[in-house]
Amino acid sequence: MAIEGTHIVQAAAFLGAGLSMGLGAIGPGVGEGLAAAKACEAIGKNPVEAGLLTRTMLVGQAVSESTGIYALVIALLLLFVV
Amino acid sequence: MEEIRKVQKRYCSIAITFAIFAGIIFFLFGLKPIGKGLILGTIFSIINFILMGETLPLKIGISRNRAGVYSFLSILSRYALLAIPLVLSIKLARFNIGATVCGLFMVQLVILTDEILHQFYFSNRKDLFFKPKKNRTKKLLWKN
Amino acid sequence: MEELGRIHQLIIPFFGHNMTFNLEVIVMTWIVFIMILAFGFFAAKNRRIIPGPVQIMGELFVNQLYGLTEDAMDKELGQKYGPLICALFLFLLLSNWAGLLPFMEEPTKDLNTPLSMGLMGFFIAHYAGIRAKGFKGYIKEYFEPIFFMMPLNLIGELAKVVSISFRLFGNIMGGSIIIMVVSHLTYSVLLPPFLNAFFTIFVGTIQAFVFTMLTIVYIAVQVK
Amino acid sequence: MTDDIQVWVKVAAFIGGGMAMGFGAIGAAIGEGYTAAKANEAIARSPQISGDLFKTMLLGQAIAETASIFALIIAMLLLFADFSNVSTLTISIFLSSGLCMGLGAIGSGIGSGLPTGEACTGIVRQPGMKNRITTIMLAGSAIAQSPAIFALVTSLILLFVDFTGRPVSPTWAAIIGAGFASGLGAIGSGIGEGLVAKSGCEGIARQPLAATRTTNVMLLGMAVTETTAIYGLLIACILIFKSFPAAESIASSMALLGAGLCMGIGAIGPGIGEGFTAQSAVKWISRSESSTAQLTRSMLVGQAVAESTGIYALVISLVLIFVI
Numbered sequence: 001m002a003i004e005g006t007h008i009v010q011a012a013a014f015l016g017a018g019l020s021m022g023l024g025a026i027g028p029g030v031g032e033g034l035a036a037a038k039a040c041e042a043i044g045k046n047p048v049e050a051g052l053l054t055r056t057m058l059v060g061q062a063v064s065e066s067t068g069i070y071a072l073v074i075a076l077l078l079l080f081v082v
Numbered sequence: 083m084e085e086i087r088k089v090q091k092r093y094c095s096i097a098i099t100f101a102i103f104a105g106i107i108f109f110l111f112g113l114k115p116i117g118k119g120l121i122l123g124t125i126f127s128i129i130n131f132i133l134m135g136e137t138l139p140l141k142i143g144i145s146r147n148r149a150g151v152y153s154f155l156s157i158l159s160r161y162a163l164l165a166i167p168l169v170l171s172i173k174l175a176r177f178n179i180g181a182t183v184c185g186l187f188m189v190q191l192v193i194l195t196d197e198i199l200h201q202f203y204f205s206n207r208k209d210l211f212f213k214p215k216k217n218r219t220k221k222l223l224w225k226n
Numbered sequence: 227m228e229e230l231g232r233i234h235q236l237i238i239p240f241f242g243h244n245m246t247f248n249l250e251v252i253v254m255t256w257i258v259f260i261m262i263l264a265f266g267f268f269a270a271k272n273r274r275i276i277p278g279p280v281q282i283m284g285e286l287f288v289n290q291l292y293g294l295t296e297d298a299m300d301k302e303l304g305q306k307y308g309p310l311i312c313a314l315f316l317f318l319l320l321s322n323w324a325g326l327l328p329f330m331e332e333p334t335k336d337l338n339t340p341l342s343m344g345l346m347g348f349f350i351a352h353y354a355g356i357r358a359k360g361f362k363g364y365i366k367e368y369f370e371p372i373f374f375m376m377p378l379n380l381i382g383e384l385a386k387v388v389s390i391s392f393r394l395f396g397n398i399m400g401g402s403i404i405i406m407v408v409s410h411l412t413y414s415v416l417l418p419p420f421l422n423a424f425f426t427i428f429v430g431t432i433q434a435f436v437f438t439m440l441t442i443v444y445i446a447v448q449v450k
Numbered sequence: 451m452t453d454d455i456q457v458w459v460k461v462a463a464f465i466g467g468g469m470a471m472g473f474g475a476i477g478a479a480i481g482e483g484y485t486a487a488k489a490n491e492a493i494a495r496s497p498q499i500s501g502d503l504f505k506t507m508l509l510g511q512a513i514a515e516t517a518s519i520f521a522l523i524i525a526m527l528l529l530f531a532d533f534s535n536v537s538t539l540t541i542s543i544f545l546s547s548g549l550c551m552g553l554g555a556i557g558s559g560i561g562s563g564l565p566t567g568e569a570c571t572g573i574v575r576q577p578g579m580k581n582r583i584t585t586i587m588l589a590g591s592a593i594a595q596s597p598a599i600f601a602l603v604t605s606l607i608l609l610f611v612d613f614t615g616r617p618v619s620p621t622w623a624a625i626i627g628a629g630f631a632s633g634l635g636a637i638g639s640g641i642g643e644g645l646v647a648k649s650g651c652e653g654i655a656r657q658p659l660a661a662t663r664t665t666n667v668m669l670l671g672m673a674v675t676e677t678t679a680i681y682g683l684l685i686a687c688i689l690i691f692k693s694f695p696a697a698e699s700i701a702s703s704m705a706l707l708g709a710g711l712c713m714g715i716g717a718i719g720p721g722i723g724e725g726f727t728a729q730s731a732v733k734w735i736s737r738s739e740s741s742t743a744q745l746t747r748s749m750l751v752g753q754a755v756a757e758s759t760g761i762y763a764l765v766i767s768l769v770l771i772f773v774i
Contacts, residue, residue, distance in 0.1 A: 004699075007699040007700055007701050008700065010699070010701035010704075011699075011700045011701040011703070011704035011705075012704070014701060014704045014705040014708045014770060014774065015704045015705075015707065015708040015711075016708075017708060017712070017766060017770065018705075018707070018708025018709055018710075018711050018712035018766065018767070018770060019708065019711060019712065019715070021712050021716055021762060021763050021766040022711055022712040022713070022714065022715030022716040022763055023715055023716075024716075024759070025715070025716035025717075025718075025719050025720065025759035025760055025762060025763045026715065026716070026718055026719030027719060028719065028759045029638075029716075029718070029719025029720035029721070029722065029723040029724075029756055029757075029759045029760060030719045030722050030723045030726070031723070032720075032723055032752075032755055032756035032758075032759070033720070033722065033723020033724055033725065033726040033727045033752075033753075033756040034723065034726055035752070036723075036726075036727040036730075036748070036749070036751075036752025036753065036755070036756055037726040037727045037729065037730035037731075037752075038730070039748055039752060040727060040730040040731040040734055040745055040748055040749055040752065041730050041733075041734055043734070043741055043744050043745055043748055044730075044731075044733075044734025044735070044737060044738050044741055044745060045734075045738075047738065047740055047741030047744050047745075050297065050741070050744035050747075050748065051297050051298055051446075053748070054298070054443065054747075054748050054751060055298075055443070055446060055447060055450065057748065057751075057752060058443055058447060058751070058755065059447065061752070061755045061756070062382060062755075065382070065385075065755070065758060065759065066378060066382060068758070068759035068762060069378070069381055069382055069385050069762075070378075071759075071762070072381075072385065072762045072765075072766070073381060075712075075766050076766075079766075079769060079770070079773075079774065083501075083504070084501060085501030085502065085504055085505045086501075086504050086505060086508055089505050089508060089509070090508075131512060134508065134511060134512065134515075135504075135508050138504060138507055138508055138511070139504065141482075141486040141489075142486065142489060142490055142493060143490065144486075144490075145487075146483050146484070146486070146487035147483065149482070149483040149486035149487060149490075150479050150480055150482070150483030151479070151483075152486075153478070153479040153482035153483055153486070154475055154476065154479035157475045157478055157479060157482075157515070157518060158475060161471070161475070161518070161519075161522050164519065164522055165522065165526055168522070168523060168526040168527075169526060169530055172526065172527065172530045173530065183523055186519060186523075187516065187519070189512060190512055190513055190516055193509055193512060193513065193588065194513070194588060194592055197584070197585050197588050197589075200581075200585075201585055294747070297744075385758075385762070388761070388762070388765060389758035389761045389762065392761045392764060392765055393754060393757065393758070393761050396677075396681055396684065396761060396764050397677060397680070399684065400677075400680045400681060400683070400684035401680070403684055403687050403688070404680065404683060404684070404687070407603070407607070407687055407691075408603070411603070411606075411607070424673075428673060429673070429677075432670075432673070432674060432750065435750065436750055436751070436754040439747065439750065439751050439754075440751065440754060440755075443751060
C-alpha cells in the first residue's frame with residue numbers, strides 16, 4: 001500500500017470536511033434550540049402575537065444558522081475543490 | 083425505608099413468579115437453556131434491585147459531586163455482580179445468553195408494565211390520553 | 227441486505243444521454259394523485275347544509291389549514307395560498323402513509339420527490355416576495371446588513387431548500403431502513419409492526435406537517 | 451502472523467470493553483448524582499414524605515440504569531468473545547462496538563437522571579399527584595433510553611454481521627465510522643429527551659389540571675427530539691451494510707471515517723437544542739391552556755429549524771459515502 005502525497009492531502013481533506021461540518025453543527029444546533037425555547041416562552045406569555053413571534057424566531061434562527069452554513073460551505077469546498 | 087421494602091417486595095415477587103412460570107413453560111417445551119438463562123438472569127436482576135435500594139439512603143446528605151462519585155462506585159460494584167450471569171451464560175452452553183439478558187431486565191419490565199396496567203385498567207386514572215374528570219381532580223386538590 | 231439502496235430504474239438512451247426513470251416512485255406518485263383526486267371528488271360531490279362524513283372530513287381539513295395559513299400571513303394572502311398549502315399537505319401525508327400498505331412504497335423515500343417539493347416551495351416563496359415588495363425591494367434584501375454579505379445570503383436561501391427536503395427524505399428513508407434492519411434481526415416477529423406504526427403514521431404525519439408549516443413560513447417571511 | 455493478529459484482537463476487545471463500561475457508568479453516575487442532589491433538597495423541605503421520595507428514586511434509578519446495563523452486556527460479550535477465528539477486521543469491529551455502546555449510554559444515563567430528580571421536587575410540591583408524576587417520570591426515562599437502544603442495536607449488528615470477503619482497506623474505516631455515528635449521535639438526543647421529560651414532570655407538579663395536554667406534548671416533543679439519533683443510526687446502517695470496493699489509497703478510508711464522525715458529532719448540538727425547545731414549550735403549555743395550539747406549532751417549527759444543521763451533517767456524510 002504505497003502512500004503518496006496526493007493521497008494524504010485528499011484523505012486529510014475528506015476527514016477535515018467531516019469534522020468541519022460535524023463540529024460546526026454543535027453551536028448553531030444548541031443556539032437555535034435556545035432561540036426557539038425563548039420564542040415558545042414568549043408565545044406562552046402572549047399567545048395573541050404568535051404569528052409575529054414565530055416569524056421573528058425564524059429570522060433569528062436563520063441568522064444563528066449562518067455559522068452552520070459557513071461550515072457547510074467549507075465542507076463542500078474541501079470535498080469538491082481541494 | 084419501609085416504603086422501599088414494600089416496593090421491592092412487590093416488584094421482586096412479581097418478577098420471580100413470572101420468570102419461574104416462563105421457565106417452567108420453556109422446560110416443558112424442551113428448551114432447557116432458555117428457561118435456565120431466564121431464571122438466572124432474573125435472580126441477579128432482583129439482587130441488583132435490592133442492593134440498589136439498600137445503598138439509596140447513603141446518597142442523601144452529601145454534595146452533588148460526591149453523590150456522583152459515590153454512584154459511580156456503587157454502579158461498578160453492583161455491575162461486577164451482574165457480570166456473573168453474563169459470563170456464565172457466555173462460557174457455558176447450559177444457559178442461553180439471550181434469555182439471560184432478558185432476565186436481567188425483568189425487574190424493569192415488571193415496573194413499566196405495572197405502571198402501564200395501572201394507568202389503563204386497575205384504577206380510575208384513565209385520563210392519560212383523555213380529558214380529566216373535573217370533579218375528581220378537584221377533590222384531589224382539596225385534600226392537600 | 228443488499229436491496230437497501232436498490233431502486234427499479236428504467237433507463238432510456240436519449241441523444242447520447244441516459245434518461246433515468248425511477249419506476250416505483252413514479253407509479254406510487256400517480257397512485258397518490260388518484261387518491262387525492264378521489265378524496266376531493268367525493269368530498270365535493272353533493273355538498274349539503276347537513277354534510278356527509280366525507281364532506282365533514284374535507285371541511286375540517288381545509289378549515290384547519292386555511293386557519294394555519296391565515297395565522298402566519300394575513301387574511302387576504304391566506305385565502306390566496308390556502309389551496310396550495312392544502313394540496314401540499316395532503317400529498318405529503320398520503321405519500322408518507324403509502325408505505326403502510328403491502329407492496330407499496332413511499333414516494334418520499336426517493337430524494338427526487340422531496341427535493342422537487344422543496345424547490346417548488348422555494349420558487350413560489352420568491353415569486354411571492356417579488357410580487358409583494360417589487361423587484362428592487364426584493365434584491366435589496368440580499369444586501370441587507372452589508373453589501374458583501376450577498377453570497378452568504380444567497381447560500382442561506384439555497385440551504386433552506388436543502389434542509390427542508392433532506393429533513394423529509396432523511397426521516398422517511400431512515401424509518402424504512404430501520405424497519406428493514408430490525409425485521410432482519412428479529413426475523414420479522416415482534417417489533418416491526420410497532421416500529422412500522424411509529425415511523426409511518428407518527429413520524430410521517432409530523433414530517434408532513436413540518437414541511438407544510440415551513441413552506442408557509444418561508445412564504446410569509448418573503449411576503450412581509 | 452496469526453498469533454500477532456490474535457494479540458491485537460485481544461487488545462482491541464479489552465480496550466473496547468473498557469470504554470463501553472467506563473463511559474456507560476459515567477453517564478449513569480452523573481444522572482444519579484443529579485437525582486441525589488434534587489432528592490436532598492426535597493427531603494430537606496419535607497422530611498415526612500421521605501418514604502415516597504425514596505420509592506420514586508428507586509424506581510427512577512432502576513429504569514435509568516438500563517443504558518449502563520446494555521453497556522455491561524456489550525463489554526462482557528467483547529471480553530469473553532471467541533478469539534479462535536479472527537481476522538484483521540475483527541480488531542476494528544471490537545473497538546467500534548465498545549466505543550459505540552459506551553458513547554451511546556452517556557446521553558441516556560444523564561438524560562434519564564433529569565426527570566427523576568425533577569419528580570422528587572414535584573412530589574414535594576404536589577403530594578396528591580405522586581402517582582401521576584411517577585408514571586410520567588417512568589415513561590419519560592423509558593423513552594429517553596431509546597438512543598441507547600439504537601446504540602445497542604448498532605453494536606450488536608457490528609458483532610454479529612459476517613464481514614468475511616470484504617476488502618480490509620476501506621471496510622475498517624466504515625466499521626469505526628459506524629460506531630462513531632451511532633454512539634456520538636445518541637448523546638445529544640439522550641440529553642435532550644431527558645430535558646423534555648424533566649419539564650413534563652415539573653409541569654404536572656405545578657399544574658395538575660393540565661396533566662393530559664402536558665403529557666401529550668411531552669411525548670410529541672420527545673419523538674421529534676429523537677430524530678437526530680435516528681440519523682446517526684441511518685448512517686451507521688449504511689456504513690455497515692454497503693459493501694465498498696477495495697481501495698489501496700488511504701483517501702477512501704478517511705472519507706468513510708469522516709462520514710461517521712461528521713454525523714456523530716453533528717447530531718449532538720441539534721439534539722440538545724431540540725430538547726431545550728421542547729422543554730420550554732412543555733413548561734409553558736402546562737401554564738397557559740389557551741395557547742396550546744400555537745405553542746405546539748411553534749415548537750414543531752422551532753425544532754425542525756434547529757435540526758437543520760444536523761441535516762447538513764447528514765448531507766455531508768451521504769456525499770462522503772456515495773459521491774466520493
